Amino acid sequence: MTLTIAIANQKGGVGKTTTAINLGAALGALERRVLLVDCDPQGNATRGLGVRAPSPHLYHVLSGEVPLATAVLPSGFPNLDLVSSHRDLVGVEVEFVGQSGWEGRLREVLAPVAGGYDTILLDCPPSLGHLTVGALAAADGVLVPLQCEYFALEGVSELLTTVRRIQSGINRRLTISGILLTMYDDRTNLSRDVAE
Numbered sequence: 001m002t003l004t005i006a007i008a009n010q011k012g013g014v015g016k017t018t019t020a021i022n023l024g025a026a027l028g029a030l031e032r033r034v035l036l037v038d039c040d041p042q043g044n045a046t047r048g049l050g051v052r053a054p055s056p057h058l059y060h061v062l063s064g065e066v067p068l069a070t071a072v073l074p075s076g077f078p079n080l081d082l083v084s085s086h087r088d089l090v091g092v093e094v095e096f097v098g099q100s101g102w103e104g105r106l107r108e109v110l111a112p113v114a115g116g117y118d119t120i121l122l123d124c125p126p127s128l129g130h131l132t133v134g135a136l137a138a139a140d141g142v143l144v145p146l147q148c149e150y151f152a153l154e155g156v157s158e159l160l161t162t163v164r165r166i167q168s169g170i171n172r173r174l175t176i177s178g179i180l181l182t183m184y185d186d187r188t189n190l191s192r193d194v195a196e
């Protein structure tokens, strides 16, 4: 059984990509077969794994130009593969909207390769736009990195509302895998308050 986890929080810089790369590398070291799909046009997971100027990338897959299998790259870490991103992925937001069933597109393209992996990690962009909705529609669980800083909780209720909408519509099997506290510093009251 393949477990697909979206790593999402529309707040920027909370550690989504750092979590995706490290969780992917750690699961790979434990001999799980992992596919990390970079769903963010910023391409930080792609560059974080040392991949530059990738082609084909997720845009080519979502637009139907190539099957996902041809866009899978080795990451250099054991058992961790990557589907890379590129700033062209921004085009998804404008090009696919209005097409019926666009939310299910990522789920559809992942289906043929899913059996080859134990875990698929979807690194989401810092927005609740179409790429994040597509990732939540494709996922079994959503992991929410939450930075232990002053405005941490801002936006979380909006994210949870989006998750509930998706649960009651396009993806009933979606669960909340967890809230992951990032950049936690036990020595500060602020970190402890956020955790509380």
Ligand SMILES: Nc1ncnc2c1ncn2[C@@H]1O[C@H](COP(=O)(O)OP(=O)(O)OP(=O)(O)O)[C@@H](O)[C@H]1O
Residues within 6 Å of the ligand: 011, 012, 013, 014, 015, 016, 017, 018, 019, 040, 042, 044, 124, 125, 126, 182, 183, 184
């Ligand atoms: N546990 C940590 N301790 C210290 N710094 C961290 C930690 N996790 C992430 N960072 C740093 O915080 C910054 C933001 O992290 P990251 O890019 O993973 O966040 P993100 O949520 O993916 O950002 P974006 O919303 O832009 O995609 C990076 O500079 C990263 O190195």
Ligand SMILES: [Mg+2]
Residues within 6 Å of the ligand: 016, 017, 018, 040, 044, 045, 124, 125
């Ligand atoms: Mg990121």
